[in-house]
Amino acid sequence: MLKVDQLSYHYGKTQVLQLDRWDVTAGQPWVILGKSGSGKTTLLHLIGGLLRVQTGLIEMNGQNIGALSSKQLDMFRAKNIGLVFQKPHLVATLTVMQNLLLAQWLSGQKQQKSVCQALLASLQMEAKLQAYPNQLSQGEAQRVAVARALLNRPQWLLADEPTASLDDENAAQVVSLLLNQAQEFGATLLIATHDERVKTHLKHCLDLSSLSKT
Amino acid sequence: MNVLILSFSYLRNKFLNTALNLLLLAFGVGIIVFLILVTRQANDQLRRNIKGINLVIGAKGSPLQIILCSIYHLDNPTGNISLDEANRIAQDSSIVAKAIPMSLGDNYQGHRIVGTTHAYPAHYQATLAAGVLWQKPMEVVLGVEVARKTGLKLGSTFAGAHGLGAEALHQHEEKKFVVVGILRPSQTVLDQVILTSLESIWEVHEEHTEDKDTDHDNHSDANHDHEDKQKQATTSAEAQKTTVQQEAKKEIKQEEKKAVEVDSKTEASPPDSSQKSLEKPKLRYQMPKADEPKKQQVTTTEKTQATQQTITKKVETTEKKEEYKTISLIPVKKGKEITALLVTYRNPRAALMLPRYINTETNMQAAVPASELNRLLSFIGLGADMIRAFALVVVLISALSIFIALFNALKERRYDLAIMRTLGASQLQLLWAILLEGLMLSVVGAALGGLLGHGSLAMLSAWSAQSAQVQLEAWQWVRAELFVYGGVVGIGILTALLPALQVYKIDISKTLAQ
Numbered sequence: 242m243l244k245v246d247q248l249s250y251h252y253g254k255t256q257v258l259q260l261d262r263w264d265v266t267a268g269q270p271w272v273i274l275g276k277s278g279s280g281k282t283t284l285l286h287l288i289g290g291l292l293r294v295q296t297g298l299i300e301m302n303g304q305n306i307g308a309l310s311s312k313q314l315d316m317f318r319a320k321n322i323g324l325v326f327q328k329p330h331l332v333a334t335l336t337v338m339q340n341l342l343l344a345q346w347l348s349g350q351k352q353q354k355s356v357c358q359a360l361l362a363s364l365q366m367e368a369k370l371q372a373y374p375n376q377l378s379q380g381e382a383q384r385v386a387v388a389r390a391l392l393n394r395p396q397w398l399l400a401d402e403p404t405a406s407l408d409d410e411n412a413a414q415v416v417s418l419l420l421n422q423a424q425e426f427g428a429t430l431l432i433a434t435h436d437e438r439v440k441t442h443l444k445h446c447l448d449l450s451s452l453s454k455t
Numbered sequence: 456m457n458v459l460i461l462s463f464s465y466l467r468n469k470f471l472n473t474a475l476n477l478l479l480l481a482f483g484v485g486i487i488v489f490l491i492l493v494t495r496q497a498n499d500q501l502r503r504n505i506k507g508i509n510l511v512i513g514a515k516g517s518p519l520q521i522i523l524c525s526i527y528h529l530d531n532p533t534g535n536i537s538l539d540e541a542n543r544i545a546q547d548s549s550i551v552a553k554a555i556p557m558s559l560g561d562n563y564q565g566h567r568i569v570g571t572t573h574a575y576p577a578h579y580q581a582t583l584a585a586g587v588l589w590q591k592p593m594e595v596v597l598g599v600e601v602a603r604k605t606g607l608k609l610g611s612t613f614a615g616a617h618g619l620g621a622e623a624l625h626q627h628e629e630k631k632f633v634v635v636g637i638l639r640p641s642q643t644v645l646d647q648v649i650l651t652s653l654e655s656i657w658e659v660h661e662e663h664t665e666d667k668d669t670d671h672d673n674h675s676d677a678n679h680d681h682e683d684k685q686k687q688a689t690t691s692a693e694a695q696k697t698t699v700q701q702e703a704k705k706e707i708k709q710e711e712k713k714a715v716e717v718d719s720k721t722e723a724s725p726p727d728s729s730q731k732s733l734e735k736p737k738l739r740y741q742m743p744k745a746d747e748p749k750k751q752q753v754t755t756t757e758k759t760q761a762t763q764q765t766i767t768k769k770v771e772t773t774e775k776k777e778e779y780k781t782i783s784l785i786p787v788k789k790g791k792e793i794t795a796l797l798v799t800y801r802n803p804r805a806a807l808m809l810p811r812y813i814n815t816e817t818n819m820q821a822a823v824p825a826s827e828l829n830r831l832l833s834f835i836g837l838g839a840d841m842i843r844a845f846a847l848v849v850v851l852i853s854a855l856s857i858f859i860a861l862f863n864a865l866k867e868r869r870y871d872l873a874i875m876r877t878l879g880a881s882q883l884q885l886l887w888a889i890l891l892e893g894l895m896l897s898v899v900g901a902a903l904g905g906l907l908g909h910g911s912l913a914m915l916s917a918w919s920a921q922s923a924q925v926q927l928e929a930w931q932w933v934r935a936e937l938f939v940y941g942g943v944v945g946i947g948i949l950t951a952l953l954p955a956l957q958v959y960k961i962d963i964s965k966t967l968a969q
Contacts, residue, residue, distance in 0.1 A: 283964075291967065318877065330870050334464035334465050343878070401967070
């Protein structure tokens with residue numbers, strides 16, 4: 242359950258985001274659509290706790306995340322939110338397996354190789370366990386990134402422009418991967434994108450471009 | 456996964472860079488450690504060898520050479536001094552507590568054969584590992600290193616070779632030494648030498664004096680030049696005498712008279728020094744009264760008695776000044792020569808008097824081991840300081856290199872750090888991860904440097920083991936090393952700290968939105 246109320250965000254004096262009311266029920270995947278500069282990434286980062294709430298309210302699972310200290314916010318994020326970015330951003334000096342173990346370690350979870358292995362297997366990546374990120378294709382790396390985001394079984398999976406720079410086929414694959422995995426892990430998927438192609442795969446859409454104009 | 460694996464993965468990723476930094480660090484540390492070890496150990500050993508020896512009396516020449524020759528057995532003698540003259544000094548028990556005569560010139564496989572008295576091993580508190588001390592001429596006691604390297608055992612016989620080096624020209628084949636004792640390790644120069652009586656040296660060299668005309672040309676060594684030296688001394692003495700006669704028109708000053716006497720005695724000593732009979736030397740030992748008024752306490756007559764009694768080996772019983780224990784009993788033989796006399800003072804007054812007296816009033820030379828050693832060490836120290844400064848620069852360059860590497864790496868790693876933050880890493884955790892890289896580098900660098908320092912010392916000591924009088928212990932640890940290692944690790948942490956603090960500046964949202 243996500244509740245956004247009277248949310249606005251400013252960089253200096255420039256307002257980049259204004260969202261009066263948005264409710265997301267758990268399990269409902271949404272796409273946040275908007276041109277660049279419309280505030281979709283800002284919104285995603287606010288929900289993900291990468292930015293602090295300035296004015297307004299964000300409530301996740303009944304928790305007002307603006308009221309958390311930055312340390313509590315870090316822990317809240319590590320436990321409840323998985324993040325996927327436009328680029329995979331895997332740690333280049335670690336193997337695929339180590340990248341996953343890193344996520345478990347940093348979030349304070351028990352490091353379980355079997356869990357990582359099973360997850361990678363479900364993504365058809367078990368053969369690449371000991372590979373380094375630079376030995377993976379773009380698609381493979383993206384899949385590892387998704388695996389990493391889902392590793393701690395978060396309730397929310399936030400994806401920022403996951404399909405940018407991908408062709409139609411790959412874009413469709415990534416979106417369906419996110420949808421399937423989110424569903425399988427019981428996470429609610431939120432995708433922020435300017436890519437109109439994504440809209441066709443998801444039922445719910447928050448169009449920030451149209452909102453900010455009205 | 457833990458912070459160690461993470462930090463290590465970054466270091467491994469930049470393998471060449473890491474290796475270069477380690478190499479620089481290790482070299483800097485290695486050089487510094489090496490210098491510390493060498494100077495410390497050399498210092499300790501050099502000082503151990505001069506302990507208790509206040510003065511060395513030898514023939515005129517470089518005082519440093521006298522010390523190197525007579526204490527460390529590293530250099531050739533400056534020449535010989537007359538035993539009679541040496542005895543006069545040795546027997547002045549009011550200022551001399553201990554006197555050790557020494558006759559040098561031969562070696563066996565590079566190990567010097569030292570003709571001396573039992574006072575010499577006693578001075579270094581040496582004890583026997585096997586056998587007994589020498590009693591008769593041609594009996595020798597081996598230092599522990601000599602026994603180890605030459606393989607000589609009790610009862611072994613060998614012939615000495617002339618000179619200091621192992622490849623000396625002349626072998627004294629006719630006169631064989633016999634090993635009667637082997638010393639325990641004493642960590643002093645005794646470990647490296649062969650000890651025997653003064654008589655042994657004289658016996659071996661007697662024949663040289665006799666057939667000097669035939670084979671003397673073969674020897675370039677200083678010891679066998681003693682006849683020449685004597686001639687020189689005589690020549691200069693005659694010149695002096697002439698001057699004295701010219702200048703002393705009405706009255707001859709006491710000192711000058713004495714000088715003349717000494718000179719005439721030198722002239723008078725028979726060139727045939729094979730004569731062995733014990734004779735009472737003429738006593739001309741007088742302190743210059745004008746220069747040293749304090750010296751008047753000891754009268755000449757007392758001295759005469761003392762000397763005579765020593766000669767008859769009854770000093771302790773009849774000596775007036777009974778509180779003065781004797782002096783080593785030096786065999787007194789007319790016309791004999793020794794290389795040097797090691798002297799321990801009775802009292803501080805001697806330090807003021809004796810060196811000046813010897814240097815001005817005799818044709819011998821007094822060398823103070825402590826000050827000569829300090830002089831020597833200050834020469835060496837200058838070079839060591841230069842190398843140490845160079846090594847420090849190497850360490851600082853490597854610190855700078857680590858700093859630059861980490862700083863640059865941090866730019867590339869901003870995404871990694873931001874991602875890790877989103878995965879739940881605290882800023883402190885990441886700061887620690889980066890610090891740990893600097894720490895690991897410096898710890899490994901310090902360790903490698905330590906190994907390098909000790910290892911190169913081990914190589915040096917193995918390489919120079921044959922001839923070194925200073926034995927270097929490669930795997931001995933010195934406390935000063937800890938400061939070096941600690942300092943290097945400290946520098947490593949400091950150089951990593953500045954890049955690491957950048958962790959707090961990273962804006963996760965901005966970094967990931969790019």
